[in-house]
Amino acid sequence: DQQVKQNSPSLSVQEGRISILNCDYTNSMFDYFLWYKKYPAEGPTFLISISSIKDKNEDGRFTVFLNKSAKHLSLHIVPSQPGDSAVYFCAATTVTGNQFYFGTGTSLTVIP
Amino acid sequence: KAGVTQTPRYLIKTRGQQVTLSCSPISGHRSVSWYQQTPGQGLQFLFEYFSETQRNKGNFPGRFSGRQFSNSRSEMNVSTLELGDSALYLCASSPGPRSYNEQFFGPGTRLTVL
Numbered sequence: 001d002q003q004v005k006q007n008s009p010s011l012s013v014q015e016g017r018i019s020i021l022n023c024d025y026t027n028s029m030f031d032y033f034l035w036y037k038k039y040p041a042e043g044p045t046f047l048i049s050i051s052s053i054k055d056k057n058e059d060g061r062f063t064v065f066l067n068k069s070a071k072h073l074s075l076h077i078v079p080s081q082p083g084d085s086a087v088y089f090c091a092a093t094t095v096t097g098n099q100f101y102f103g104t105g106t107s108l109t110v111i112p
Numbered sequence: 113k114a115g116v117t118q119t120p121r122y123l124i125k126t127r128g129q130q131v132t133l134s135c136s137p138i139s140g141h142r143s144v145s146w147y148q149q150t151p152g153q154g155l156q157f158l159f160e161y162f163s164e165t166q167r168n169k170g171n172f173p174g175r176f177s178g179r180q181f182s183n184s185r186s187e188m189n190v191s192t193l194e195l196g197d198s199a200l201y202l203c204a205s206s207p208g209p210r211s212y213n214e215q216f217f218g219p220g221t222r223l224t225v226l
Contacts, residue, residue, distance in 0.1 A: 006154075034213070043116065043202055043217025044155070089154065099168050100215075102147070104154035 003027045004092050006103035014111050019077040021106050023090035026071065030092040030101075035064060035075050038087045038105070047088075048075070051095075080110045114139065116205050116218035124224045130191040133221045137184050137205030141216075144186040146178060149200040149220070158201075161186055162209050190223075198225045 005024045013019045023033075031052035036044035050057040050064045050073070057064050063076045077084055087105045117136045125131050137144050146158040157170035161180035178188040184205070190197055200222050206215040 002154075004154075036217075041219060043204070043219050045217065046213055046215060049213055091155075099157050099160070099170065100145070100155075101157070102155035104152060 002104070003030075004090060004101045004103040006088075006090060006106050008106050009104070010107040010109070012109045012111060013080045015082055016079045019075075019080045019084065019108055019110065021075040021077075021088050021090075021108065023073045023075075023103050024071060025073075025092050025101075027092070027101070028071065029094050031095055032093050033064070033066060033073050034091045034093075034100075035062075036089045036091060036102075037084075038089065044089055077108075080108075082110045082112050084108060085110045116203060116216050118201075118203055118218040118221050120221060121219065122222045122224075124226065125193050126226050127193055127195060129193050130189065131193060131223060132187055132189045133201055133203075133223070135186045135188075135203035135205075135218060137186070137203075138216055141205035141207050142184050143206045143209050143211070144180055144184065145204045145206075145215070146186070146188050147202045147204065148172075149202055150198075155202065158188065160209070167209060193225045195225050198223060 034049040035047040038044040066073045087107045089105045091100045091102045093100045119134045143162045145160040147155040159169045164180045175191045180186045200220040202220045204215045204217045
């Protein structure tokens with residue numbers, strides 16, 4: 001049972017434009033969310049996170065938005081750069097829990 | 113600081129065999145988690161160890177087991193391999209159980225079961 005879903009397996013964006021990656025979850029107990037970026041032949045690396053007490057968190061070109069009522073979060077990358085081309089995973093957990101639940105990933109391609 | 117290392121990086125086994133994968137966490141990290149990544153399934157949580165104790169286990173059969181040593185290094189074992197066990201196995205280390213923003217992944221071990 002996939003509790004975290006990324007329904008877009010791939011996304012292509014022109015360099016300089018905005019990339020929006022989406023993630024939905026089903027478990028209302030989740031209260032902490034993370035995005036990871038993964039290059040081929042490397043492990044995922046932490047990108048940005050958000051707690052359920054916030055609806056937005058920003059770090060440079062990366063912003064994560066959380067809509068708790070819709071059980072939806074999104075990652076915005078502005079402006080997109082070719083080096084952003086990677087697979088992006090969203091993950092969710094509970095602050096008191098021990099387990100991360102990951103989505104299936106979205107492969108982002110930024111076209112120069 | 114050296115990153116998370118996993119050995120071996122690639123492994124080919126046949127059905128019915130068993131396999132042991134190793135993970136060395138970042139120095140000072142005491143929590144190690146294991147994940148299985150397959151196409152279409154994303155990363156599936158296997159188990160987490162902290163101070164040599166398994167704290168949580170994902171929804172995998174008993175053929176999947178693990179352990180952690182006193183130096184925080186961890187191993188996972190898969191017995192009676194099946195074709196469906198072919199996957200990338202990732203381990204991640206963090207300073208403690210809930211250091212969410214400080215979870216670092218290794219490059220993974222690519223297991224192929226023939």
